[in-house]
Amino acid sequence: MQPTEKKKRTILVVGGGVAGMSAAFDLADSGHRVHLVESGHDLGGQVAKLDKFYPTDHCAFCPLWTEIRRCKEHSCISVHTNSRVETLEKSNGSYRAVITKSTPVIDPDLCIYCGRCESACPKGVARPIWEHAYPPVYLIDGDRCGDCRTCADVCPTKAIGFDREELQAEVAVDEVIWSAGFTEVSLAPLKEYGWGTHPDILTSLEFESWKAESGENKGAILRRSNKAIPRSIAFIQCAGARDLRLLPQCSAVCCMHALKQAQWVKRRNPDIHCVILYTDLRTVGRDYYEYALRDFGGNGVRLVRGRPSLIYPLPGGDGIAVKFEDTATQKREIWKFDMVVLNGNLKPTLSSLPGDNARPELDAEGFVNRTATSCGFVMEPADVTESAIQASSAALRSILADKS
Amino acid sequence: MSVDRGNVKILVFACRWCGLIGADGAGRKRIELPASYRVIPVDCAGYVEPDAVIRAFASGATGVAVLGCHVGGCRFNDANHPALKRLELLKTLLDTTGIGGNRLLLGFGTAHESHQYADMILEFHRAMESMPSMASWLPQGQ
């Protein structure tokens, strides 16, 4: 094996979440050039938008904010937000990638966050980006925009442009690292979960932003249907996952995620009765089992082993029924809850990208086939720590990959 | 003997992370707060020494706030741990000397969201409005 791989390479990292940023930074810190492509408005991915993080129970954006800034400030990293990799062609051991950027209506480079567009908009479609984006900018919700263009007139920096064309940049890269993370998959096909039939049946990510400290309810735990305080919340594990009809995989992060959400509900309102309905309580990871142990005493969250067969809104509108077998007692139960949170419906992003996106070979479950270099959820369902490790590992492999 | 309502002076030592992010958020949302406080940003609440707090009182501050990250969430590992302990001790000292421990507000990880910061500052301002004047403590001519 020939040592001394000292020539600097150019690597394309697709996806700017925890995994992508870790890989990008490791590469740049070693002197290699990186094109970091992110489809969203800013780096940070899914984790930056979480209310809290396990197992530290602190905010998620703060540690990520450091990474985001380091990536933006590093001279070896070109950050392409609002962008996608449209085509990727391999030739003679390297790649030509076409990165297409769709600058949003409000150009983030020119937006000074003054908010005049928001005041001027008659339909209220100009709104600030999520709370912990730095620097903050305004966004226009294209679907609801009435095209009156009043905002463009009041913007002091002429940041608003409605007829933008996509910009394309062609770059030559030596390797590609796929780090596009996960997205939610709709639970509508699995009718027994009742998702979509009642505002108080929501997915865990919907619940996360609903209960967020920085969100519209300022951290208060309220029902989505009438903003009243719920008396009880059920967290249903493996919703859509470990299910051959939809997602055969175990999504790995949901057991801890439910424990975190339930514990935070109890912290903010100890009177709310929380139950987690699980199959296997997967707490593999540093200090995770201890985190779960806080609930085993029966004083906190109640852990019940059973997979529901039916979740439905009760007639009369008050509450949601969850029908399941409690495997500890072998009894069939129907319990009433004010809210139901469904955990598990996460799939690797690359498996459902629209046609104008390059993608690598995927296996039957939608994960990146091992012929391509990848890290994070697109490779294998993984939490933040695992994703960061895989990202650094992917960075090393991309530098050392045989070019012949 | 209470402070002139319009003359509350609060000095805030805030760390650049959890300490000031809430302030930034509150500003972004145009939440209205009284202009009675001044901010000294620090890299870590661990930097704030009791001497500086006392100096602030000696310079005419009605109240002093120290804002840092949650214990366990400090960017410098556990640097805010000793800071919190030392400042809690200072509170006791302020009580013992009659200055009043409630003139020192400690917010470690409790003001990182905009509404938390706003509520905290407003409440502190109101509390300071009804505190007795510090005149008897200050050097002549102040």
Added chain:
Amino acid sequence: MSKISLFLCNCFGEIGRVIDLEFIRKKFEADPDVDSVTIVDSLCMPDDAAKAQVLTRERRIGKVLIGACSPYGKMEFVRLGLAKEGAAVRAVDLREGCAWIHGKDPEGATRKAANQIDMELALLQNRKDSKDLTLRVQQEVLVIGAGPAGLSAACGLARLGFRTHLVDRGSAPGGLLNVVKKVYPTDEPGPGKIKNLVDETGENPLIRFYGKTKISSVKGYAGDFKVKLTGPEGNTALRVGAVVLATGARILFPQGLYGYGKIKNVITQMEIERRFATGALNCKTAVFIQCVGARNAERPYCSTICCPLSLKNAMRVMDENPGARAYVLHRDIMTPGSVLEAYYRKAMQRGVQFIRFDAERPPEVRGQEQVSGVEVFDSISGVSRVIDSDLLVLSTPFVADPESAAIARMFEIPVDKYGFYEEVYPIHPVETRNDGIFICGTSRWPVSSDQAIAQGEAAAIKAASFLGKETVSALAMSRVPGGKLGHAAADAAACTGCGNCVAVCPYKACRLQRTGNRSVSRVIKVRCKACGNCVAVCPNGAMQMPEQNYRVTGEMIRRAFREVR
């Protein structure tokens, strides 16, 4: 004393409509510390930003103060841009922190703006620059432990061109994988899995392997660690830029549990591995019990590998003994992810039987001299049953290697309550509080060999990027955006050697040094992260941070509520 140039941003009126900028301008133009005051409409926009940069460059302004929006917004980029022109640049938040939050009180906001600007001027006039240290990073690396993690790290580093010293207390590389005949989920042989890596340690001229060697002493800090090794050939002194700890873990012996040690054919996973290695394992019914000595009060953690390990061995028992049965008695099957969940499905389809028990009611072993069966309360069906079996395999967890604690002490990194090395939470899993020391593999936390290999690669690239810099400024060694504020420094004449700073520093950056008949505090610049605790606990102000020294803080406090006219 050089003067300061003040740039005030109107932010298209966002600041100007609340704060009386003309008043501020007049006030500070008269200030003896101020050279000039310029009001622009938008400091972050290309025209005005360029104007400010040109002014700074041409007039060789050494000190700049910006009054603009918040440091979490665009202002930070403006500040960095101006700092590139060689000036010391500070900024005051006049928008989010003043105009916007006191929008209904223009008089109060203007007074506050004046005070805050005044305070920053005091900082700029009284601040000093910390002494920096340029570190020449030793271009060699030490990897301790030659299991899958250490091998992976060493080979990664060597392939990147760094001379790597690979140390192991055993005689050959490989670690625990040497005794594993088949690794899950691919069933490849253990030694085969790492064969390339092991071969490389012999073939790559950049790797030197030291067998039967231990660490006797460690001195130094990131970039320059002086490590002494003791081995069969005597002592070796190394000077390395970084160290990777991959010292592994031990598997718990289930002494006293389930009749282990008393009843025959009650064995551990390592022992069944050995039986597979020596030939076909003959048994009719194998029972695997999970979580033996794990996820209990003594060891409240999951050891990651035991569930997939039992799936592998259960299937192997059935494959090698046609007609044999295998049972896995468990509390939860830990197979997260896509690959492992598929492996679980494979085991189910193969016919492995799964019985769930509760922690409060563990299975009981039957048999006097030899195991004859296992009684288990199946908590799913609520029925107790006895499984006749002739082999009982106990899944026990990884426990910290007894030598880990000593190694951690030598390298000055913390260990958690189980004895595993602590990392920097949450997104720097292979880095430690002591820069230059990296951790990977089971000595960090129980993981599979695949994960250990990935962690080794992660440690390799991180160590390599540090070494690759060749020289590093101590001020740049910071995880904080914008870099370190500075370095704490103790005035040797004033220091009384009390040791408060030594006790409080989270990075062990303060040391007491004897000079003559006294002790004086000395700060190791490479380790100092400028948190300020040492300054705060110093009883007489001998310890200071030059960039924010006592004069700065004192003046800022004095000016905070000065009357504004």
